[in-house]
Amino acid sequence: xxxxxxxxxxxxxxxPVLRSLYQTAAVVRMTLRNVMLSKxxxxxxxxxxxPIGIAVLLRNVMPEEGRRPASHEVFTGLFVxxxxxxxxxxxxxxxxxxxxxxxxxxxxxxxxxxxxxPRELLxxxxxxxxAVSVSVLLxxxxxxxxxxxxxMDYDAESFRKAVPFLTHARIIALxxxxxxxVFTFLGATFRRPIILAFAYCFVWESVLPYLxxxxxxxxxxxxxxxxxxxxxxxxxxxxxxxxxxxxxxxxQTLLWVCGAFLVLTVISLRTKEHTFEKEKEL
Amino acid sequence: xxxxxxxxxHRFLGYCPDIDTFYRTMTGLAFSTAMLRLSGFRxxxxxxxxxxxxxxxxxxxxxxxxxxxxxKGMRQRLKVAQAIAHNPEIIILDEPLSGMDxxxxxxxxxxxxxxxxxxxxxxxxxxxxxxxxxxxNTIVVMNNGKVLAEGNVHEVRELLNKYPRKVRITCDRPRxxxxxxxxxxxxxxxxxxxxxxxxxxETIEPDTFFTRLPEVILSNKVEVESLTSPDDxxxxxxxxxxxxxxx
Numbered sequence: 001x002x003x004x005x006x007x008x009x010x011x012x013x014x015x016p017v018l019r020s021l022y023q024t025a026a027v028v029r030m031t032l033r034n035v036m037l038s039k040x041x042x043x044x045x046x047x048x049x050x051p052i053g054i055a056v057l058l059r060n061v062m063p064e065e066g067r068r069p070a071s072h073e074v075f076t077g078l079f080v081x082x083x084x085x086x087x088x089x090x091x092x093x094x095x096x097x098x099x100x101x102x103x104x105x106x107x108x109x110x111x112x113x114x115x116x117x118p119r120e121l122l123x124x125x126x127x128x129x130x131a132v133s134v135s136v137l138l139x140x141x142x143x144x145x146x147x148x149x150x151x152m153d154y155d156a157e158s159f160r161k162a163v164p165f166l167t168h169a170r171i172i173a174l175x176x177x178x179x180x181x182v183f184t185f186l187g188a189t190f191r192r193p194i195i196l197a198f199a200y201c202f203v204w205e206s207v208l209p210y211l212x213x214x215x216x217x218x219x220x221x222x223x224x225x226x227x228x229x230x231x232x233x234x235x236x237x238x239x240x241x242x243x244x245x246x247x248x249x250x251x252q253t254l255l256w257v258c259g260a261f262l263v264l265t266v267i268s269l270r271t272k273e274h275t276f277e278k279e280k281e282l
Numbered sequence: 283x284x285x286x287x288x289x290x291x292h293r294f295l296g297y298c299p300d301i302d303t304f305y306r307t308m309t310g311l312a313f314s315t316a317m318l319r320l321s322g323f324r325x326x327x328x329x330x331x332x333x334x335x336x337x338x339x340x341x342x343x344x345x346x347x348x349x350x351x352x353x354k355g356m357r358q359r360l361k362v363a364q365a366i367a368h369n370p371e372i373i374i375l376d377e378p379l380s381g382m383d384x385x386x387x388x389x390x391x392x393x394x395x396x397x398x399x400x401x402x403x404x405x406x407x408x409x410x411x412x413x414x415x416x417x418x419n420t421i422v423v424m425n426n427g428k429v430l431a432e433g434n435v436h437e438v439r440e441l442l443n444k445y446p447r448k449v450r451i452t453c454d455r456p457r458x459x460x461x462x463x464x465x466x467x468x469x470x471x472x473x474x475x476x477x478x479x480x481x482x483x484e485t486i487e488p489d490t491f492f493t494r495l496p497e498v499i500l501s502n503k504v505e506v507e508s509l510t511s512p513d514d515x516x517x518x519x520x521x522x523x524x525x526x527x528x529x
Contacts, residue, residue, distance in 0.1 A: 026319035
């Protein structure tokens, strides 16, 4: 191999704070790039298009004005069932578990772990990239759905007031972040995180609401639903999930959960020895 | 400084893993640049340094190709490039020659020797053991995480005197020479090879054997074509040591 001339080459940034910023930015950039180019993203875009397709369908099949339920009521129902229970959770499952899990299964995590990047920054950078990409995807989908619904009413302004877009965008972003942190931890720690993630969503989160009140609070969904304005589950199939708490408390809890699971992810990355041969044997 | 879990240590460390997985949609240059940015380089500095590392690894022409289109040897060079790009003091190379063509192997061996000459600590792990001998005489033989032996390959071999040393001689009169050698007490066995006039001798006192051998050859006018010691490779040493450990 020809040796590159013994030229004076630049070194890493000396200032530790600035260096950490550059390192985090590098992790975010790499992760965003990998997320954008993954086949999973095509699936997620299709998934996020489902509510849009249903909104278009509803717009065409809904009866004339005056004989149909108010658009904001239909939108809220669709928001809870499709966005909160379906799209956001599935997006969080697929992206969250793969955030570190894919790097582990592909073994590319080796290249990250041999760099002088504190594990905290690795997790932070990856999670920021996840939060940005998922928020953009879900918010874009929600914006289109919201626009379609606002066109159904003669008085679009009253619809926008009843169903403020930014509030709803914030809810799914918060839900995606909280669920995403849980699934990122699963991906960083367990070999088959997607199975555990589905078990968490469709067993834990589905069964607990039927149990006593104090157990309902052990689900993230309880806090997410508490954020939805002018929405009550009474009379709906989701009645078991009632008893909302104050939005501020719900936001606080979701952020705490997010933080706690990110810390657990860091601990997992710090302490776990990645022995690929053994994993292969299992 | 804690060696385990201390990320600052990684600044001085270049590691070429034996895994053959990459971010395949990235180009070699993008990958090397990203690795340097993860090490805390500014974007422009990272690119400039990555270009130099790829040049050192002989990948300049393929720098802008996607890694997915690289051959095994090119991927191997890329791993070496990312390991050396940040100018580390300690370089750990795990099976660095795997998948390389003969020319690539020679280049890589030259590069590794050069790093050593520059005063860096280079640790090479390999199961293609004879290639290590082309890089260094100093070896550490490990099995299941335990050091079996360390030092000069010939010194390590000396530790194993209880194993007969193998010597191969090819000559014009193998049968005659074998008869002569079997008279010596230190010669445990002599095996005639079917083709090529070869003799495979096992001796328990190699020093005595090699002192007496020239005299026998010259006095009996035996024409010797070659004299080698198959045991003198790291591979043989490793095999003996592992066997010794098992028994």
